[in-house]
Amino acid sequence: MARNRPCSVCSKWFRPNLRQGNRQHTCGSPGCRKEWHQRACARWHRKNADYDQHTRWVNRLVKDDPSDQRGRHPDPLATINWTLARGEIGLKVSVLVEETGKVLLQRARDAIPA
Ligand SMILES: [Zn+2]
Known part of the structure; x- marks a missing residue:
């Protein structure tokens, strides 16, 4: 009590x-x-001092999702505003992240049986 x-x-x-x-x-x-x-x-x-800044940046970075009717997007990496990312984090880091995303996406596609 x-x-x-x-x-x-x-x-x-x-x-x-x-x-x-x-x-x-x-x-x-x-x-x-x-x-x-x-x-x-x-x-x-x-x-959580950076929460609001983080949320605003994510909202600017991720474009509206143009998925098809089955919820798939032909290129998921195209949902990222890479021009904005390059301006914010620099060219080298941005390219590293983008290329890593491409490699992971290709590995994921290879793992899914046709
Ligand atoms: Zn009181």
């Missing part, structure tokens, strides 16, 4: 809900819950 504890926002003592137990950090008032949520979001964004 969870014991009384101080609210992490307003420091008022409260008894945690039995179902939430040690996971409950606030007294439950809407203001404290909102403040706790904002703090949790700020903590998460500090811990």
Whole structure:
């Protein structure tokens, strides 16, 4: 059974809900819950500082998927915006990644019986 504890926002003592137990950090008032949520979001964004930048870059890098009706694309590597990739990571690294992708794709195709 969870014991009384101080609210992490307003420091008022409260008894945690039995179902939430040690996971409950606030007294439950809407203001404290909102403040706790904002703090949790700020903590998460500090811990995952590059998440938003990563997501934006992936969205710019991967083109809309022009797959056919059976969900296949004739050239999966064509879904990558290689011009953007070269501009961001440099020509040599971009070419290395692109050629590695081609080799892996060919190996995968060879492994599938006709
Ligand atoms: Zn509170």
